[in-house]
Amino acid sequence: MKKWVKLSFSLLIVSILIFSLGACSKKESLKKVRVAEVTRSVFYTPQYVALEKGFFKDEGLDVELKTTAGGDKTMTTLLSNGADVALVGSETSIYVYAQGAEDPVINFAQLTRTDGTFLVSREKIDNFSWDQLKGSTFLGQRKGGMPQMVGEFVIKENGIDPHKDLNLIQNIDFANVANAFASGTGDYVQLFEPTASVFEKEGKGHIIASFGEESGSVPYTDYMAKESYIKDNSETLEKFVRAVYKAAKWIEENDSKEVAKVVQPFFENIDLDILATSIERYQKQGSFGTDLILNEEGWNRLQDIMEEAGELPKRVDYKTLVNTSIAEKALNNK
Structure with missing residues (x-):
């Protein structure tokens, strides 16, 4: 009897160890992507849905999100290798380019398509x-x-x-x-x-x-990364964009109350009804687009707005700071 108890206990320990090692192995196999967002806002709901619904993990990614309040701080974080990807206004990539960056910041996916x-x-x-x-x-x-x-x-x-x-x-x-x-x-x-x-x-x-x-429509907030990171991690970013696309489609197919329930962990101090109202406002004005591709018309409109504000250092060709191949591949292989 004692031998049977010992054997059963030993088998239990082995099973626990195997399960634990398997879980650790799965977590370790996920590719980490560090994302710096310019602010915490309902405006970025697709990103939070992708995290909370596990769409990033489904793509084999472990996305680590941090909020770096303000475009200048977000871009500094990206340039100093404190993040792999930045979610920030498109204009910041132009500012960096105008300063003569050797490793320019490239826009590879458009998250929001209106002012927020x-x-x-x-x-x-x-x-x-x-x-x-x-x-x-x-x-x-x-x-x-x-x-x-x-x-x-x-x-x-x-x-x-x-x-x-x-x-x-x-x-x-x-x-x-x-x-x-x-x-x-x-x-x-x-x-x-x-x-x-x-x-x-x-x-x-x-x-x-x-x-x-x-x-109206304007490329307001984009995902961007340094050119060198994109060159070495294009497949990872394709998976990243595909996860965000899944989230955007899910939002499109669900009402604001259901979406609010999913993203509430990112807004713990905000009442559910406030979240739902905020999300509905963005849904109605078309802020959440399922087309994550920044097109040339939008890029030129962005520069027109910057020029009108007296903030455009110089006009930059669309193909210089925009890479659509990643989003195109992600959407074609969804």
């Missing part, structure tokens, strides 16, 4: 018209970033000179813009979701317009 900010007013306005901004204090985004440039583009399109007709504040760090408005700075502010909806629910502000709807 909303115009939030301190006071409730039932019938808003853009000319009501004149003479007000407008708390804008960081100078040279996509939110600021698209924001100014939309304001100008509505017959307002942001530098003459507004008291324009642009010297507040990206991560502190929302707090500054909550503390009493500005009559209007430009905010991403879910912050805009949180402010509305808490009575700190009121969403009165969408910069995404006003500006």
